Amino acid sequence: MNDGILILSYSERVDAKTSRHLYQKAYLQEGVQDKYMNQTTSITSQRSQWPRQLMAVPAAEVIAVAATLASQYQIEDVTLPQAGLALMQLRDSALNEAYYPGEIPLASARVMLTSKDGAQYEGAAQVMHDSATFARAVAVIDAVLAGNLPGSEAVEPLLDRGAALLTQQSITRKKMLARTRVDFALLGSTEEEDGDE
Amino acid sequence: MGYVAIKGGGQAIQGAEDVLEALRTAEGEHGTPLTTQSIEHQLRLLTSRIVSEGGLYHPQLAALAIKQSQGDTLEAAFALRAYRSTKPRLLETCTQDTSRMRLIRRISSAFKDIPGGQMLGPTYDYALRLMRLDLANESPEIFREVAREFLAETPEPNLPDTFPKVVEALRAEGLLPPVENHTETPFDITREPLIFPVPRSAALATMARAETGSILALAYSNMRGYGDVHPTVAELRVGYLPVMLPHPITGEPVEVGEVLMTECEVVAMYEDDDAKGAPTFTLGYGACFGHNEVKAIAMAILDRALQKGMRDGPTNPSEDPEFVLLHIDGVDSMGFASHYKMPHYVTFQSDMDRLRTTQQKHESVKQQDVKQQDNEQEVQV
Known part of the structure; x- marks a missing residue:
């Protein structure tokens, strides 16, 4: 897997459909999934990150952009948009057994867009959100972006802004870590003993 | 006296709600x-x-x-x-992997030099526990400045998004039991009652939702001596776990959001392997939603204690699954305690009737005894 594919910018994604296909093909290779999931910045090109980027910006803006797109296509719900909960399953890292620590909010939607020339494009979304309307908006955007359809350019600023906010969030968290890193070497040179019990 | 339905209860209850609201807003115009x-x-x-x-x-x-x-x-x-x-x-999510947590804190009391380093993150562990009187009259301007200054003063670090787990390093050295492949469906405590014996997944789920004080109290009993876990925190981490679900169309993993979690693995005394393998340390595991360190540690200690109790039979309360799991839920226990505030007029009337009957019998026996003593005295005279 090439790192260069992982850090494609959004505009590259729009212009280079081939790159996305390359990525999706490589994604299936062993180990690539782990590497990919560790990326939190500069990955606006991946479909798997669109929901996260859209959740980072105000929901009203996402819904408004989706409404604009809806005027260009005929939209049919493949499954009715729903808002509810998902039971979260976790694997314990001690004995490798699964359990349920609790539930998370989840909204989902799946839509079919039909363009004026009759072509159909499917989109779907699952987001940790309370609003089925928001999930449907993300699903519409998912269809437009995945099909590289007219209207993608309207979504680009939202995705870019979401990606920027997530990058900033990631930097803030890393600053918390960096500011509080324990320097044991320094401690060893100034203290006689470690603070062991 | 029989049972009497009370008129006006509804008004009193509505009044109680009004009083609660009045107290909540009691600051009035200055609030x-x-x-x-x-x-x-x-x-x-x-x-x-x-x-x-x-x-x-x-x-x-x-x-x-x-x-x-x-x-x-x-x-x-x-x-x-x-x-x-x-x-x-x-839906039910696929199994989430905590090694992908985006950390804000990770420490180990087992090693100084854990892979990736120790980072304290937000913690009161080293606070002096002195009152910060400056917060009593904190100005909005100063309040807003603090986070801004923190971000401005801290250079942008070059850190990875995730860190390796300490237990994996121990496992690589052969100090922990090898990972077994478990395919059992976890126990859903929200849909199934706890009928003992229950699998470990039921215990973990119950402890993850436990009331913090309750789970701490039972783990503390083990720490103080009603048990023998003697834990060492291999790793305590706090961070945001990306929740991954397959895309409904492509099947590709999609991040649908993230969950702040606290996770703790404790290493406990080593045991001989039943299969005559090399002895290894034993492990306890705790992980729950939110930033709840004491709870995660308590959960890990109790997990280790319950593993022993489930395998060998409990030798103290913290090893007894029934005792632990049925007494740590806050809503359950609070409900039971609170229900004593509800009207028990009929049952208490019954209690009073029994007491009065018993008192009457007691009185009649006492009178009979007195009569008998009087008769005995008359005979002696």
């Missing part, structure tokens, strides 16, 4: 309503406690629950659970 955003951020550890005990990762609603319950954690967790019971369950 400012708490925003849920303020609660979520400024009382973030309280919010963490509620999402964990409520069993629903929804910080905004947890903050609202704290507000409406005026800070009562048991009531707030109850409200959150009540809310979750009204929502449909759309």
Whole structure:
């Protein structure tokens, strides 16, 4: 897997459909999934990150952009948009057994867009959100972006802004870590003993 | 006296709600309503406690629950659970892997030099526990400046998004039992009653939603001597776990959001392998929603204690699954305690009738004894 594919910018994604296909093909290779999931910045090109980027910006803006797109296509719900909960399953890292620590909010939607020339494009979304309307908006955007359809350019600023906010969030968290890193070497040179019990 | 239905109870109950609201807003014209955003951020550890005990990762609603319950954690967790019971369950996620957590804190008391390093993150561990009187009259200007300054003063670090787990390093050295492949479906405590014996997944799920004080008390009993776990914290980590679900169309993993979690693995005394393999340390595991370190440590200690109890039979309360798991739920225990405030007029009337009957019998026996003593004295005279 090439790192260069992982850090494609959004505009590259729009212009280079081939790159996305390359990525999706490589994604299936062993180990690539782990590497990919560790990326939190500069990955606006991946479909798997669109929901996260859209959740980072105000929901009203996402819904408004989706409404604009809806005027260009005929939209049919493949499954009715729903808002509810998902039971979260976790694997314990001690004995490798699964359990349920609790539930998370989840909204989902799946839509079919039909363009004026009759072509159909499917989109779907699952987001940790309370609003089925928001999930449907993300699903519409998912269809437009995945099909590289007219209207993608309207979504680009939202995705870019979401990606920027997530990058900033990631930097803030890393600053918390960096500011509080324990320097044991320094401690060893100034203290006689470690603070062991 | 028989059972008498009381008229006017509804008005009194409505009045009680009004009084609660009046007290909540008692600051009057000088008051400012708490925003849920303020609660979520400024009382973030309280919010963490509620999402964990409520069993629903929804910080905004947890903050609202704290507000409406005026800070009562048991009531707030109850409200959150009540809310979750009204929502449909759309799906069960695939198994999430905590090694992908985006950390804000990771420490180990087992090693100094853990892979990736130790980072304290936000903690009160080294605080002096002195009152910060400056917060009593904190100005909004200074308040807003603090986070801004922190970000401006801290250079942008070059750190990875995730860190390796300490237990994996121990496992690589052969100090921990090898990972076994478990394919059992976990026990869903929200749909199935705890009928003992229960699998470990039921214990973990129950402890993840446990009331913090309750689970700490039982783990503390083990720490003090009613048990022999003697744990060492291999790793305690706090961070945001990306929740991955397959895209409904492509099947490709999609991040649908993230969950703040606290996770703790404790290493305990080593044991001989039943299969005559090399002895290895034993492990306890705790992980729950939110930033709840004491709870995660207590959970890990009790997990290790319960593993022993499930295998060999309990030798102390903290190793007894039934004792532990049926007494750590906040909503259950608070409900039982609170129900004693509800009218028990009929049962108490029955108690009184029995007591009076017993008293009458006691009195008649006493009178008979007195008569008998008088007769005996007359005979002697």
